[in-house]
Amino acid sequence: MGIATDKVCELILRAKAIDVKEGQTDPDSGSNPTDDGGIDALVATPDDATEEEFREVIEGLNEDERADLIALVYIGRGDMEPAEWSDAVRLAREREAANVLPTADWLLGIPNLGDLWDEGLAAMGRSCAS
Template identity: 45%
Template sequence: MADPTLTISSESVCFIIVKAREFDAQDVVTDPDSGSNAADDGTASVLEAHADDLTQKELVAFINALSEEEQADLVALLWLGRGDGTMEDWDDLRDEAQRQHNNRTAAYLLGEPLLSDHLEEGLSQFGFSCEDFEIGRL
């Protein structure tokens, strides 16, 4: 059996991991009608989740711009990273992700608790790390 391969680049997965961490760090909106300068409220609103959140929009746009094969890799990496299979099961995981593919991949991924952790774990099983990618971005 040949070694499993990814159609999505490790840099693309790392970008999604970094952005997902930014998105996950957000909290519920505590001051929905804040008209103050962010500096006046200790910039607490920066970590609040807003409907027009740019991080979420950027993530959704990035994921939607990926090819169907790359999106299937992302879903399969998520499943691999959360323990739904092993590297020996990669082809089956990827085939299943391909079968279930629809136009809601971004919503599915962003609705997944610990998305960044699971993607990072899945990527590490391929021998990739986001450590170099994260320098200067976090």
């Protein structure tokens, strides 16, 4: 695996931060977050930069790093085994070359992405634990 574990761990945190966001459920939000019990922190708003920052990080990666992230998804969700890493990377590169959907968009469409990357790392014998 060519991508640094710390980069994957940063992306796991970002992906999990996006996963916990939900649509607006409190249209009459109070002026003080305490009034709303702090629930607005988990609401995705138009000025929320979380998803945009995630996209920027993904777009800033080189081709090999993006392929590794996609391959980790395949491993993490059980589509492929760690022993098939080179095949997973090859499929990831084919997916990128097909240019069907930008990698960041594809990744953001995967439910529980952070958990899948976590599981993929564990299967590859790596961890975000210090």
